[in-house]
Amino acid sequence: MKTQNIASHKNPLGGSIEIIKQTFTSAQDKPVKRVSFVAGLHGDELEGVYLCHRIIATLRQLKATRPQAFRGEIHVYPAVNPAALGSATRLWPFFSVDMNRKMGDKNVASLPAEFARSLIEDLQASSDIVVDFHASNLHLKELPQIRIIEEFDKKLIPLAALCNMDVVWVHPSAPVFESTLGYNLNRKKIATLVVETGICLRIHQDYCEQIFQGMIHLLRQTGVLDLADPSPEIKQPLLVHPKQVALVQAGHAGLFVSDVALGTQVQKGDALGTIVDAVRGEVLETVTFPAEGLLFTLREQPVTYQGAPLARIALKETL
Numbered sequence: 575m576k577t578q579n580i581a582s583h584k585n586p587l588g589g590s591i592e593i594i595k596q597t598f599t600s601a602q603d604k605p606v607k608r609v610s611f612v613a614g615l616h617g618d619e620l621e622g623v624y625l626c627h628r629i630i631a632t633l634r635q636l637k638a639t640r641p642q643a644f645r646g647e648i649h650v651y652p653a654v655n656p657a658a659l660g661s662a663t664r665l666w667p668f669f670s671v672d673m674n675r676k677m678g679d680k681n682v683a684s685l686p687a688e689f690a691r692s693l694i695e696d697l698q699a700s701s702d703i704v705v706d707f708h709a710s711n712l713h714l715k716e717l718p719q720i721r722i723i724e725e726f727d728k729k730l731i732p733l734a735a736l737c738n739m740d741v742v743w744v745h746p747s748a749p750v751f752e753s754t755l756g757y758n759l760n761r762k763k764i765a766t767l768v769v770e771t772g773i774c775l776r777i778h779q780d781y782c783e784q785i786f787q788g789m790i791h792l793l794r795q796t797g798v799l800d801l802a803d804p805s806p807e808i809k810q811p812l813l814v815h816p817k818q819v820a821l822v823q824a825g826h827a828g829l830f831v832s833d834v835a836l837g838t839q840v841q842k843g844d845a846l847g848t849i850v851d852a853v854r855g856e857v858l859e860t861v862t863f864p865a866e867g868l869l870f871t872l873r874e875q876p877v878t879y880q881g882a883p884l885a886r887i888a889l890k891e892t893l
């Protein structure tokens with residue numbers, strides 16, 4: 575394993591802020607493909623950081639025991655927003671900048687923008703496929719899924735189907751995506767999958783294990799890893815377009831309480847939970863599912879306001 579530092583800045587209070595890249599080279603002169611894994615663009619999203627640990631540990635052991643298995647090249651960038659990760663915040667502290675809204679930006683007058691540029695340039699120079707790991711916010715918990723902007727769907731759906739996800743969600747483009755890593759790399763013809771899973775500031779080992787298996791499967795199916803043993807079965811994700819996603823919203827401000835598990839196949843009319851007024855001891859609302867499908871987003875943070883998202887259901891259609 576080769577360790578490189580692709581961006582560095584001396585911290586005036588001591589130490590330095592660095593983006594580290596771990597590389598596993600190919601046993602062949604010309605790698606069949608180059609795959610990169612990126613995590614921690616948002617500093618409070620830790621699922622991907624842990625996933626990178628799993629990937630590095632596994633590949634390191636494989637490199638030591640079966641170096642010929644590496645037909646392609648693999649790069650892992652486990653913590654690309656170190657300042658934000660250090661304080662467990664989504665944004666780069668002090669600047670309050672979202673590093674994943676600085677990609678493709680010509681203006682590099684700030685440190686976060688400079689780091690964003692170093693990262694995207696390095697990924698561009700060393701990748702054919704990129705996987706960018708994200709977690710949800712504090713309010714909503716997500717089943718392992720890949721989100722694809724419509725204009726890139728033809729190239730990305732076949733790759734996303736290899737990744738052991740529950741859901742692949744194709745959605746229209748919007749200006750807000752134009753400064754993200756995924757959008758900018760896809761525009762430059764580097765296939766980039768954006769993974770969303772779990773919730774921020776937590777690690778769900780079961781989801782991470784599922785995605786880890788998916789990443790190994792992706793590496794095998796793209797010819798990057800050549801392993802003789804049979805590939806384990808992976809999930810076939812539900813492919814959904816915006817019209818196949820039902821959003822359930824709160825009708826009242828209160829506390830949302832639910833005992834339905836994320837990942838449940840629900841029926842129309844099934845109970846999702848209640849919204850209660852704790853001060854008056856009243857149930858304000860009993861919330862039911864509006865359709866049949868897979869519960870793939872669920873509110874974890876109980877405080878609601880009118881219109882607060884409570885759940886999303888993927889209506890059925892297999893890839």
Ligand SMILES: [Zn+2]
Nearest residue numbers: 616619708709
């Ligand atoms: Zn994120």
